[in-house]
Amino acid sequence: MSSYISSELIELNGFQPLQISEGITLPKKIQYACGLNVLDEWLNVDFFDDALIWNFGHIGGVPKSVAEGVYKLNLLERHPFPxxxxxxxxxxxxxxxxxxxxxxxxxxxxxxxxxxxxxxxxxxxxxxxxxxxxxxxxxxxxxxxxxxxxxxxxxxxxxxxxxxxxxxxxxxxxxxxxxxxxxxxxxxxxxxxxxxxxxxxxxxxxxxxxxx
Missing domain, CATH: 3.40.50.150 (Vaccinia Virus protein VP39)
Incomplete structure (x- = not known):
């Protein structure tokens, strides 16, 4: 059973992950392929692939910590960092x-x-x-x-x-x-x-x- 409660979840329908864009302030620590494990004061990135989407469906929505703290990034392409x-x-x-x-x-x-x-x-x-x-x-x-x-x-x-x-x-x-x-x-x-x-x-x- 999920440890998340309904108030901590965002409906999956229409959900769009955060995108890295010019002008955002990047932390000096980065976590790659974080999944549901969002670290405070880190830049958390994930591809939001089928496995992660399955987790969202399994727990009944997108955890707010993921929606508000994880950026979508394809790690098999050039990373948009200096x-x-x-x-x-x-x-x-x-x-x-x-x-x-x-x-x-x-x-x-x-x-x-x-x-x-x-x-x-x-x-x-x-x-x-x-x-x-x-x-x-x-x-x-x-x-x-x-x-x-x-x-x-x-x-x-x-x-x-x-x-x-x-x-x-x-x-x-x-x-x-x-x-x-x-x-x-x-x-x-x-x-x-x-x-x-x-x-x-x-x-x-x-x-x-x-x-x-």
Whole structure:
């Protein structure tokens, strides 16, 4: 059952998300593909794709926090932000939904728009965790059954390991790649941002901070 009450919801019919335009004041922190998780004092952006619209229908409308605090943005196109702008960036459970070539593009745009010394914190289901949980029995029926649980059901298309994500980040130009754990960071602004503790408990997700 939804935790939202009717006074906190806006009817989906006719709803139009906020658009980024010239002249708006941009925070120095950005959250990519935020979904329903709206962070105060951050620029929250999302594509408002079918998965998010499904959530709106499921809870009976658009939460006011989303309607008033999330901007529509296609992360697979050039981002409408200046070079060297953001101090911090955060992205939870997004890059597993896009193909590897698209992840390269996305990370290159994050790098461009971070200021020197800026940090991107990433959380995503890791390949080792997915294999351990879903593909730990070498028989065909098990593999076929778990393709749905690991991929199809959630729209997942690619899982990174720390090794592959580090390789991509460093080749693109990030100076540092540091492995992290759920909610833990040396940066105060990046602590306790994740919302999916169950993925940490099952050791599915990997957490990393990429420094420009």
């Amino acid at each position: 070079d060297n702008y953001f101090d911090y960036a955060f992205c939870e459970d997004f890059i597993e939904h896009i193909h590897q070539k698209d992840a390269i593009f996305f990370l290159s745009e994050v790098l461009r728009t971070l200021k020197p010394g800026g940090v991107l914190r990433l959380s995503t289901p890791g390949l080792h965790g997915v294999m351990s949980l879903h593909f730990n029995r070498p028989d065909l029926n098990s593999v076929i059954e778990n393709q749905d649980a690991a991929y199809t059901r959630w729209g997942h298309v690619h899982f990174f390991s720390h090794e592959s994500l580090r390789t991509m980040a460093l080749y693109l130009g990030f100076r540092k790649y540091r492995q992290r754990s759920y909610g833990k960071s040396w940066h105060k602004k990046l602590k306790n941002l994740e919302t999916r503790a169950e993925q940490a408990n099952y050791k599915i997700n990997i957490y990393a901070e990429l420094t420009k």
